[in-house]
Amino acid sequence: MRRSLNSAKYGARKVWWALRQIFGDAAYENYLQSVRRTAAHGANAATPLSRDEFYLDSLSRRYSKISRCC
Helix, strand or coil, rough: CCHHHHHHHHHHHHHHHHHHHCCCCCHHHHHHHHHHHHCCCCCCCCCCCHHHHHHHHHHHHHCCCCCCCC
């Protein structure tokens, strides 16, 4: 009984993680991990953007270019 409960929790946690990745909800956390990983390798250790700055930057990157289907 306990094992099946733990496996159900694990499965739910994995599904939640996958949904956050697919819909972009975890983008800021992924960005912070990338900045930390880059700094750990001795590359340019820039200060990470705040959550608000990251959001505005992602919006400007997404909508500043011309995007046409035809």
